Amino acid sequence: MTDVAPVAEEDKVLPAVVYGLYLLGFTNGLTFVVGLIVAYVGRDAAGPINRSHFEFNIRSFWLAIAGFLIGGALLLLGIPLSLLLIGIPMMIAGGLILTAISVWFVARCVMGIYYLVRGEAYPRPLTWLI
Structure with missing residues (x-):
């Protein structure tokens, strides 16, 4: 018989709450910021698994936010310029960027939940990709 210490499992509730707040943010917008605050507050006291999820969040x-600002700026700049017909491509590009960022954000949340449910740290919390 070997003396292997059991691995202490971290509480998954707080990172799950952040993921849930992020996904709920698409309905009201405010919970994005609440989720960010919870992630910042929970990061320092978290173990290595939860810390990777908070960093990822x-x-x-x-x-x-950077993607939404770029897409939103293109969309808003394209609206008045569409009267001259040169803003239409800007509006399309802005809308496509906003859509792509939204899909990307939801995919990141879903992948984070996947790793959290499995009890694993997020493998690449500092990546730009999923």
Whole structure:
């Protein structure tokens, strides 16, 4: 018989709450910010598994904000310029960027939940991809 210490399992509730708040944010917008605050607060006291999820959550938020700002700026700039017909491609590009960022953000949340349910740290929390 070997003396192997049991691995202490981390509580998965707080990272799951952040993922849920992020997904709920598509209905009201406010819970994106609440999820970010929870991730920042929980990051310092978290174990290695939860810390990777919190880092992933924080990075996902800021990358999504950057994408939404770019897409939103193109869309809003394209609206008045569409009167001259040169804004139509800008509006299309802005809409496509907003859609792509939304799909990307949801996919990141789903993958994070997948690894969280399995009890694993997120393997690449600092990646731009999924």
